Amino acid sequence: MTINPDLQGRSYPAGEVYTVGREAIRDFARAVKATHPSHYDVEAARALGYADLVAPPTFAIIVAQRADAQLITDPGAGIDFSRVVHADQRFTHHRPVVAGDELVAALHVDSVRAMGGGAMITTRAEISTVDGVRTATTSSSLLVRGEEQQ
Amino acid sequence: MSIPAAELTVGQEIGSVTIPVTRQDLVRYAGASGDFNPIHWNSDFAQGVGLPGVIAHGMFTMGAAVQLVTDWTGDPGSVIDYQTRFTKPVVVADTTAQPGVPGAILEVRGTIGALNPEEATARIDLTVTFEGQKVLVKAQAVVRLS
Numbered sequence: 150m151t152i153n154p155d156l157q158g159r160s161y162p163a164g165e166v167y168t169v170g171r172e173a174i175r176d177f178a179r180a181v182k183a184t185h186p187s188h189y190d191v192e193a194a195r196a197l198g199y200a201d202l203v204a205p206p207t208f209a210i211i212v213a214q215r216a217d218a219q220l221i222t223d224p225g226a227g228i229d230f231s232r233v234v235h236a237d238q239r240f241t242h243h244r245p246v247v248a249g250d251e252l253v254a255a256l257h258v259d260s261v262r263a264m265g266g267g268a269m270i271t272t273r274a275e276i277s278t279v280d281g282v283r284t285a286t287t288s289s290s291l292l293v294r295g296e297e298q299q
Numbered sequence: 300m301s302i303p304a305a306e307l308t309v310g311q312e313i314g315s316v317t318i319p320v321t322r323q324d325l326v327r328y329a330g331a332s333g334d335f336n337p338i339h340w341n342s343d344f345a346q347g348v349g350l351p352g353v354i355a356h357g358m359f360t361m362g363a364a365v366q367l368v369t370d371w372t373g374d375p376g377s378v379i380d381y382q383t384r385f386t387k388p389v390v391v392a393d394t395t396a397q398p399g400v401p402g403a404i405l406e407v408r409g410t411i412g413a414l415n416p417e418e419a420t421a422r423i424d425l426t427v428t429f430e431g432q433k434v435l436v437k438a439q440a441v442v443r444l445s
Contacts, residue, residue, distance in 0.1 A: 245376030
């Protein structure tokens, strides 16, 4: 399996809407051992000025990885998911994610570089609300190990 | 809460925390995040792809480490930028039969890496280690101070 070099520059338009639920925020907060009351208690979140529960800083990875899945499962991409290693990650928050947000993500393949027998793929998800309010920009580099590489 | 930027200096430590990790934590993170890659919960699969054993999701480590920063600012929405590189895997031993015993221990320390008084932001540099080795490199969170 080889990575299709023509992937660079490819974009995938915003797909399914991800509705941010309160329980999803609470579950994610527990999963990253976040204890701040504004993840769990609506009144605590409102006291900080948020409309509803506020998500932990890395919550947007859920939406970003759903967008990445479009690329990874694209038969034309040539990516073997069992050989993918997460190399780096960045979140730029234009505003915090809060419960009730309806989010969509457009995915851009910013670069594809050959690395040994494998490749490093950098994707960017532009996450916004369905009303077009920019929420977060995430960038992920995925190392796809070559067949001969452990 | 707002942090008086004038009282901060570059190099100042904001705190440190020890995070115990179990296999159950990884299963919980898989469920909450939707990342069900078996390298994070199945030893045979992990070893079959050349890993020493079950490893934590990089995003678990990244997500857990930043709590030090948001606890310091007092507002999880204060993080405007957060990035890291994942350099070493965190191997989590199976301690299922020993409740309360962690399968791995992460050590997190935060220091002020830069201050921007005009924009009232600070960059917090996180040092995250497992068994004495850095597992995140260039782990930096930029926060609003007011």
